[in-house]
Amino acid sequence: MKLRIASYNLHKCRGLTGPHAPERNLKVIAEIDPDIIALQEVDFRFGARPEALPRDMIEEMTGLVPMQMRTTGETSLGWHGQAVLLRPELACQAVMRRLPLPGLEPRGALALRVAGLTLIGVHLGLARSSRRRQLARLAAKAGRLSGDAVMMMGDFNEWRGDRGLESLDSLHVFAPGPSYPAPMPQLRLDRIAVSSRITVTASGVGDSALARRASDHLPIWAEIRLS
Template sequence: MKLRVASYNLHKCRGLTGPHAPERNLQVIAELDPDIITLQEVDFRLGARPEALPRDMIEEMTGLVPVQMRTTGETSLGWHGQAVLLRPELASEAVMRRLPLPGIEPRGALALRVAGLTLIGVHLGLARSSRRQQLARLASKAARLAGDAVLLMGDFNEWRDDRGLESLGSLRVLTPGPSYPAPMPRLRLDRIALSRRIELLDSGVADTELARQASDHLPIWAEIRLP
């Protein structure tokens, strides 16, 4: 089975400096045409953390639907600002779990089980010490799923290739290319980690003119084949 997966930090749909324009982000997602996409910063940060990405626009503009789960608040789309969209035909069999993570800042990951794949969407902390703790916990969970096809993807907030990712030694870490800051991408903050059972067919960064305007991150994507 082939799947096109993607990850995108929306930066609350404000582009680099504003204004709030979620239709741009949704157009970028539609052009990516993923089967599954993990999203970060889908909610505003303060107060009740209302959705920055309006849920009533998602399916109409992208053909995707959000995975149903218990969110941060009554008006939130995600949990810790994270959500997962997928094709409606996959949604009926999808099972979502929330994974609290350690660290200085409140963080969490989303684990989605669908089509024989365990996909973990992440938005790791700003401090490397926290990221190491978070990745160690996620790697431990991935190890317990050793018989499965496991994929971690999201905003790792790590710009180095030679440190901070030590816990992922059992996985293949893929960095498709520079994704931040979107107008002039230099840092490879967004990454994918795959278990050995997943075949990587292709990957890349969606570096388009619209994507450079829609967020401070560019989306990353991969085409995979499951065992």
């Protein structure tokens, strides 16, 4: 089984300063052409948390569909601002769980199981103490799935490579390249962690001219093979 997996923090589809233009983010996703993509900040932050990424535009512009789940609010696309898009033929066989996470601010992760893969999409907290607690919980979850191919992907909000990730010693953790801030990327905030059953055959950052305008993060991607 070979899959192209991606992650993208949309920054509520408003680029760095606005205006709200979700068609730009959808074009960036289409450029990457993933089988599955974990998204962060798909909803506006306040009030009823309405969708910033309109669901009625997704399939037409990318060929992907959002994984159905119980969202934050009635008009939200995601849960804690996170959602997963995937190809329709994968969506019909996928199962997703929400994973609440500890920390100073409300956070959660999404665990998708499909085609022999458990993909955990994350958007970790701003404080390193919170991130450490969140990663410890996710690592324990991954440990209970030791027979599965496990992949964790998303906005780790961790700019250091030598601290904060200690809980993930059982996984191979890497960043494909600098992804933040998008106009002049310097920091490797967006990362990937994989278990031994996954071989990463290629990875990269979606660093196109459009991607540098569409969000404050650039998307990351990886092509994987499941053993």
